[in-house]
Amino acid sequence: MELRTENVTRYIMPLREGGSLPALAEAEDGFKYVVKFRGAGHGTKALIAELIGGEIARVLGLRVPELVFLQLDEAFGQAEGDEEIQDLLKASRGLNLGLHFLSGALAFDPTVNVIDAELASKIVWLDALLTNIDRTVRNTNLLMWHKELWLIDHGSSLYFHYSWTNWQKHALSPFAEVKNHVLLPRASQLAEVDAGLKTRLTPERIREVVALIPEDWLNWDDLGITNQEIRETYVRFLTERVAHSEIFIKEAQHAREILV
Incomplete structure (x- = not known):
């Protein structure tokens, strides 16, 4: 059991859902992902819960979009004008978690x-x-x-x-x-x-x-x-x-x- 790791290449838009401010982004593999950031309020514990919960659901035979590790470099999201989001991205450099974006869901x-x-x-x-x-x-x-x-x-x-x-x-x-x-x-x-x-x-x-x-x-x-x-x-x-x-x-x- 393992997850793929991809580098994020393009920041598309923030998804203002709840307090964690996930974002839609594109990775090197050409797919879009909903990114959950390590720099958000509950830090890596929320990512751990996301990872464990999603993969246990998969073990149980339930449908969960593919989870991948997403690497964020220093240049990611620099064009974002929102100061709060900029701070979040700076705090999230390194390994984050991505959920395959289900277009049209x-x-x-x-x-x-x-x-x-x-x-x-x-x-x-x-x-x-x-x-x-x-x-x-x-x-x-x-x-x-x-x-x-x-x-x-x-x-x-x-x-x-x-x-x-x-x-x-x-x-x-x-x-x-x-x-x-x-x-x-x-x-x-x-x-x-x-x-x-x-x-x-x-x-x-x-x-x-x-x-x-x-x-x-x-x-x-x-x-x-x-x-x-x-x-x-x-x-x-x-x-x-x-x-x-x-x-x-x-x-x-x-x-x-x-x-x-």
Whole structure:
């Protein structure tokens, strides 16, 4: 398991979505990417969540645009006139994360687009595992592209890494925020999809995903632990949540009963 690395050649436009100010850019391979910047508010932790969340979704058989590492040099975005964006680009020199741009994709609309209960249940299971708080009616982070549903934007997942010392407690938490999930009303097969998803997401696969994290994304100054210890904590957190998936499944089922 590995990600390609490309150099960004052309800054196209900022995408003013949320507070992270991603941008649309073109890389040396000629493709366009949505760039998530290491210099944005939550730094490399948001990129780690994006990377782990997207690649775990892929392991589970869900559709996620290709993720690539994008190298930004000093000249990138110099023509951008917005001072805030200029500062962001300067702070993001080095390795960032790119999401393949799905040209012509439309935002998922739960009142228009119909998906089956099995797919909805798999996505709710994924987001409960990842503690992803950002798949709501207001901001679905789901796209319809060529009549298929695609998952994007997992940077708000794994929020335990902002209070690192309590990771064991977070690993066994039920994830109450699942009550706000846009697909929860349709997720009637959470128990049924559980075994199959756990079969796919083995400890070995989790370790492979975590191994993708670039070393310099782990140079946190506030913990006093090694990069390898940080990786191991991500592995243990995710492995524990998968092993005890009944905790977040029961919470989701209870929240769904209230809704429907």
